[in-house]
Amino acid sequence: MRSLKSTAAVIAAAAAIALGCGLGTAAASPAPAAHTAAAPRATVGVCSSTAASNHTVHGALPQAEVHRRLSSLTAQHRADYGLPAKGPLGTAAGRAARQPLVDIHPSQGTAFKSMSGADGSCATQSVSTQLNADSTTTIYTPTMYPPGGSCVELVTVYTTSGRSVSAWDWCKSVSFAASVPIDSSFLSTYTNGSGAYTGRVVQTDAASNTWAASLYNYSTGQWDTLFTQSGTNQSGRTDGWDIEELYSTVASSGQAYSCGDMAGLTFESSNISVRNNDAWSPASSANADTHYDTPSSDFYCPDRNYQMVSAYDHWKTVG
Template sequence: MRVSIRSPRSRGALLAACVVAVVGAATVVPGPAYARPSDTAGTARTAPVSATAPLSGNKVAGAVYGTTAVQRAGTAASGFRSTHQDIVASAQHADANVGTGADTGAAAPQASQLHDWWGTFPNTNSGPGGMATQSVDPNLRLSNSADVLYAPTMTPANNSCIEVVTVHTTTTPQVWAWDWCNSIAPGAEVDVDSSFLSNYTTTVNGRIAYTQKNVQTNKSTNTWTAYLYNVRTGAWDTLFTSSGTDQSGLSYGWDMFEFYSSTNPSTGNTYVCGDLAKAKETIESSNVQVDTASGWAPSGPGNSTWQPSASPNPSSYKCPKMVFHIVTNNSDWTVYDS
């Protein structure tokens, strides 16, 4: 989810006209049970996907676009647009630290709902492209209808038009291509169903995961294209393309864990914490790369920083047992609640 030009903790006033009501009540609809990562039929990948694998020329199977994508995204899209409003005022002091790696602290907890995040942020001018292998659990359902887990979510530096978002709510998980240059909404959406699992996921580090690549395909028109790697064909399928001006005005990027969660009055912690702990869920982003002037390279200390810090205080997330683990600096991270 995009954060604003003012700091890595807000989304910016330029999106205010697009804000609609904060995530509302939703009916919990149980989805089909899929194989867990430990018993999935897919073969574990022994080497990361190559950014230079061929392009298939095909669209992502099952993807929908435009108003249909927005409708299927539901209230989670409303929350995506509006959460920046909650933290703009408290984030202004962090302006000088954008892209520096300085610890800007976690957002102050709200009375009932908290929006917060952690991850690796590609620096401004680090390169016009990014890719990552993102975990996704087709069985994970959040318990509170107002909550959304946008994780992992990634956009490259250099004013990308697209952010590829993994979305967990009370219903079937989804993958979005969020359009930051035109609709300021999901430009494409695909459900994480049996078709998605068979075409785009495999087992990576013991977890079901898909790989996405998001690159600038025409510099003069600022055209960006997001792809998903098709594990059956060994090629990149097109998820979404968008051109124009990045409406947030940002130049840096991110690959992060992000949530918007209500507080459980019985524990004082966010519901997301309990959901991850109960499911024994680990969110992981691995093989994070940036498209540098010298070619594709792992995200590292020379081209990216950790925000809000390398080791944030979990209590600030109302998740005192949450673990933010750097597997490989800065190209592989995990988040789980112990």
């Protein structure tokens, strides 16, 4: 989640504080370390599919449990701390003893341009069941937010409280509002054995600015809904992103704790597409660039390898 005030690479991070409950419609209801390649390029055709299941995502958590697991920052606390973005979810335990040099918030990947008629985005994004986030680290990778003033961001989340694909509400609560754990059931239903899920966020009603985040169910060939929200976007943004993003701290060694957490794992987003006036097209120089990129050095991870495989519909990071 990019800051509302700045897209700077390094910001002061706050310790985790309580999350306010959100509004909107949310679902209730052993794997590879990370995929080595995202799902086949043919999957991009899924983005334009109108096959909706009219069901919620299988395994989605009740909203109270979402708040318990992803207790981050209320809108009021974000303002108090000057961190309007979703912020770090790690606990404060151990931070004083470690004496970190700096708190970091870097990002790299595809940035969607602000364009008239923009009303959605879609991508095939990696997941891992073996990543264990350090208590000072929160990883949002990949995280996708469509251009057009969306109410919803679709985030792959790794924290000390677990791993999930979650929806961030930008219009009402400005908090995590829906979540499904990344487990064996999720992998069998939503990754088709590829180690990557296909998700999209689209505007379903322009008059009320209603947006829906959905995951493609490979078992049924239909889209399952994770979260729906409407209203006025509180970020003030009309551009968007599909990026690697994280919050972490740097140890006295000069290396970020996130570096160790992500070592040897591949994080990837492919088949990145943008919808404009209901028409889908691959992310390209016509609708995207890299204006949210920070320098690779801002990750404080010397062995990390990032590449834009195909501008701008496919990027990959190896930790």
